[in-house]
Amino acid sequence: MSSYQEVLHQSQSLTSEEQIRLIEDLSRLIRQQMTIKYQPKRSILELRGLGKEIWNGIDAQEYVNEERDSWNG
Template identity: 60%
Template sequence: MSSYHEVLNEALSLPPDEQLRLISELLADVRHRVIPKPQHSITELRGLGKEIWNGIDAQEYVDQERASWNG
């Protein structure tokens, strides 16, 4: 018999409260090892592309955009 089946049978023989504890601890361990942590933060994008807006008046830009909505 494989070790998986041996462990499964052993787990199934535990009382329900211990089965729940086992499941919880296994999930926590697997999540820690399997789910990768983000390698970047959204804050790294701060200021990205700001040179595109250099010299452009924000209010003038908004006014032009709004005017274009009317066709």
């Protein structure tokens, strides 16, 4: 008998509540495994410099002053 068949047979002896708990635990385990497997670890540092060309030729202090002035109406 395969491991799967053994587990299935054993699960039939559980109460309905235990079977539901088993399903929930297995679902949680599978989701965790899939998250780890299919989502490579990323670093926030990968975004460094992204879009920096947009700010070329713009004075940072002038920009901040203009933004603050727009808050006051």
